[in-house]
Amino acid sequence: MDEEIRSKTISNWAQKSNLEKTLMAGMNGIIEFRHDEKMHYLGEFKENVIRLLSQKQVAEVVIYSEIIQALKDTRATKMIINGRISSRFTEKYKKLARKLNKPTTVRNDTDFKGDTGLIVISDEAVDIQVITVEERSIRLKRLGMSSALINAVGKKVCKKCLEEIIKVNPQEKSDYHELTFLDRIVGEHCPVHQETK
Numbered sequence: 797m798d799e800e801i802r803s804k805t806i807s808n809w810a811q812k813s814n815l816e817k818t819l820m821a822g823m824n825g826i827i828e829f830r831h832d833e834k835m836h837y838l839g840e841f842k843e844n845v846i847r848l849l850s851q852k853q854v855a856e857v858v859i860y861s862e863i864i865q866a867l868k869d870t871r872a873t874k875m876i877i878n879g880r881i882s883s884r885f886t887e888k889y890k891k892l893a894r895k896l897n898k899p900t901t902v903r904n905d906t907d908f909k910g911d912t913g914l915i916v917i918s919d920e921a922v923d924i925q926v927i928t929v930e931e932r933s934i935r936l937k938r939l940g941m942s943s944a945l946i947n948a949v950g951k952k953v954c955k956k957c958l959e960e961i962i963k964v965n966p967q968e969k970s971d972y973h974e975l976t977f978l979d980r981i982v983g984e985h986c987p988v989h990q991e992t993k
Contacts (some may be wrong), residue, residue: 941964
């Protein structure tokens with residue numbers, strides 16, 4: 797039913813003369829098509845979205861590699877971040893966008909719906925079927941990584957754990973650090989093995 801109404805509205809608008817359109821826009825403001833859809837995608841049309849992260853994903857310690865790839869996509873023109881998310885979580889993505897020479901916009905709108913935290917968009921329709929990114933913890937569990945190792949992200953881990961990370965997903969290596977001999981001397985331990993003690 798909504799699609800039928802939308803189709804009639806567009807058809808009626810297209811049949812109006814330029815003068816009628818100008819007068820109507822002056823009296824009522826410009827008609828915005830698919831407003832509800834745009835409120836789910838931080839003010840953009842879904843067909844322009846290359847990749848999307850939820851607010852929870854943006855707040856994670858890691859930078860999702862899918863966003864790096866999306867920003868490197870030749871069709872990508874901009875990254876938009878939901879203004880409801882603290883800048884302490886979004887700064888890493890802003891730095892990434894600057895590094896890759898992509899502008900970033902932070903948008904605040906009380907009408908935004910859903911859980912969209914960040915999108916990478918194109919100025920033209922790209923019609924990518926799957927724009928969402930699987931949560932890191934779910935993907936790594938599916939690949940066989942232990943919960944303790946997943947939760948140790950951003951920390952120093954032993955060589956054995958680092959090898960396991962590389963075995964499961966080599967891209968994850970950059971989100972961990974290897975414990976050095978000096979670290980062990982000053983009393984640091986692998987958090988994965990501390991949890992199992």
